[in-house]
Amino acid sequence: MKFEKILVAEDQEMANISLRRTLEEYQLPAPHYAYYCEHALTALKIALKDEQPFDLLVTDLYFQEDGSGKQLPDAKALIKAAKALQPDLKVLVFSGEGKAAIIRSLYDDYHIDGFVRKARGDAQELKSALECIAKNQRYYGREFRSLAAQENQHTFTDYDRTIIRLLAEGHPQKDIPAWLEDHQIQPSGLSTIEKRLNLIKGAMHFTKNEQLIAFCKDIGIL
Amino acid sequence: MKFEKILVAEDQEMANISLRRTLEEYQLPAPHYAYYCEHALTALKIALKDEQPFDLLVTDLYFQEDGSGKQLPDAKALIKAAKALQPDLKVLVFSGEGKAAIIRSLYDDYHIDGFVRKARGDAQELKSALECIAKNQRYYGREFRSLAAQENQHTFTDYDRTIIRLLAEGHPQKDIPAWLEDHQIQPSGLSTIEKRLNLIKGAMHFTKNEQLIAFCKDIGIL
DNA sequence: AGTGAGCTTACGGGAAACCGTAAAAAACAC
DNA sequence: GTGTTTTTTACGGTTTCCCGTAAGCTCACT
Structure with a gap:
């Protein structure tokens, strides 16, 4: 499987060099960008209606509030709405969030397909994640593993x-x-x-x- | 296989706590000790003649010279003589020697069954070595491996x-x-x-x- | 072109690991 | 004591790995 249509939801317009470079390296089609949660959801809806749905959503977790009527407070709501709208949509969260419980919740409650933390080496990890998701597997990366250790999800006897x-x-x-x-x-x-x-x-x-x-x-x- | 009769060649009478403790832990028979190369060889000969041969020789590499007629300059000569005398004798060298070429030579030219360096953690390594040799396998331990890395015996591409x-x-x-x-x-x-x-x-x-x-x-x- | 050396690959038999199922044993409650 | 649950073990089928052999390919040299 190869991604045909990608939507990036990210409010820091200038950020995400890693993300852009990685997508380019993979010779993936140029992604569409959305700078607000609502816009992202709208884009998904329109694409679906036009029968040219996105197959991958890459999103940050937190967006700056803009005062307008905020139907979607953060990316969690976006993800939930998106999955409800289009269950086969792959979701990759790319964020600076590091708290174990939150990341775990994303996997368990929001059924995201991957989480990559914005940090040193994230470009490399994005690659792995994209490959993994392209193969219809969920990506459990460095973050997930280290939090597994923290949480003592398994304590070694x-x-x-x-x-x-x-x-x-x-x-x-x-x-x-x-x-x-x-x-x-x-x-x-x-x-x-x-x-x-x-x-x-x-x-x-x-x-x-x-x-x-x-x-x-x-x-x-x- | 279990070792029945062990000869330890070691001139530092008070040293080798690791060695003694390890042998005790394994409930192995109390070893015989030799404090000079020549004595070690003599002991091997006598045991062989009495049809109660040793099955394991644990030896240091270097012995202090004692001025007497030194037929055997160091343990290398001892090992060579011992192997000639009794080819099935297992030889474990336990020494502070760290030079890569020398250790390699022991394995390659003197066909020793194991080398353990006197250093932190040697007790643990002695255990592994004894187990390995008891199974008729040569023991390639930490030393051997790190020297393999040093020597670039294999350079990773x-x-x-x-x-x-x-x-x-x-x-x-x-x-x-x-x-x-x-x-x-x-x-x-x-x-x-x-x-x-x-x-x-x-x-x-x-x-x-x-x-x-x-x-x-x-x-x-x- | 021809030929030989070295590298790469395909194939096949046997060993080890993987995985689900179910029997046996141990621990526990009553 | 009996019955129940949990842990441990045994067994069989499938997949993967291991390893030797041989075939194919590339490159250099004559």
């Missing part, structure tokens, strides 16, 4: 760390049960180990052991 | 880093060819990727991708 360490040392996981028995660590069944790893990876939205190792190195538990 | 990064991000390696094509990176064949990974892992004595990821995180190329 000694048992977890042992298993992960063994993997990082190159033990095939089929050999781990024997090792655990040798060291009188329970439980030692292969199924249990697999289940545990799945639990951890699932909580983190990881799919592969390699990811898990990298993550554990990053947060320093290995 | 951009291509290598790309592949490894993709793995660390959770891409199944079967999907990597497609990704590389999308990004116009050549070569993109799955076989080539596998071959490349094998080359890297081989040079590093790694067996699993998880190890490679951990290593790359450690030396900071990820």
Whole structure:
């Protein structure tokens, strides 16, 4: 899938160099811009009516208030309205927001497809996010992961760390049960180990052991 | 396999707390000690003659000279003589030596089964080494790996880093060819990727991708 | 052009990992 | 004690990975 029509909702007209450059690099069609929440929603409606709907909305979270009749206080309302209007619309939030609970809520309650924080390295992350979303997958990026760590969405037990360490040392996981028995660590069944790893990876939205190792190195538990 | 009879060659009588403690922890039989190279060799010979041979020699590299007729200048000679005498004897070198070329030579020319450097964390490493050797595998530990990095035994190309990064991000390696094509990176064949990974892992004595990821995180190329 | 060396790729068999299901065991409540 | 829930383990089918072999391609040199 390739994005055909992109809408960028962003009130800082001069900002977002990362965003523009990234879109250009990808040779994506020039996006349409909206500088107010309401305008963004209107643009979506018109496009849909004309049967040339947008397929991606990139939006900031907060907009300056402009005194006018504000039907839409912030981007959350925009996202909710947009998704109601056009359920298949992909939504990527690109914002400076860093609070864990808010980002989590965006994923859980507003069903956004990705969140990238405006910060150092955001261009690189935008790339990954766009690729991911283009493949119809939600993008769980750096922010999401670090907040996962903060929130202790998964707290690593000694048992977890042992298993992960063994993997990082190159033990095939089929050999781990024997090792655990040798060291009188329970439980030692292969199924249990697999289940545990799945639990951890699932909580983190990881799919592969390699990811898990990298993550554990990053947060320093290995 | 479990070690039945251990010989420790070490001239610093009071040193090696790590060593003793580790051996105790493992509930291994109390080792025999030799304080001179010559004594160590003699002990090996006698044990062999009595048909109760040692199965593990743990030795330092350098011994103080004692003026007497020194048939064996250092542990290298001891190792060579010992291996000639009893080829199945396992040899673990435990020394403060840090020079890359020397350690490499021990592995390559003297066929030692493991090297652990006297340093912070050596107790932990001794454990791993003992386990590894008990399984009839050579132990390639921290030292060996870092010297591999120093020596640039393998220099990571951009291509290598790309592949490894993709793995660390959770891409199944079967999907990597497609990704590389999308990004116009050549070569993109799955076989080539596998071959490349094998080359890297081989040079590093790694067996699993998880190890490679951990290593790359450690030396900071990820 | 022809040929050989080196790099790239395709293919196929076997091992390991993945994943769902269900049995066995342990922990707990009553 | 019995019954229930939770944890642990075993099993089987599918996918992915691993690894050796061989075929295809590129490039340089004659």
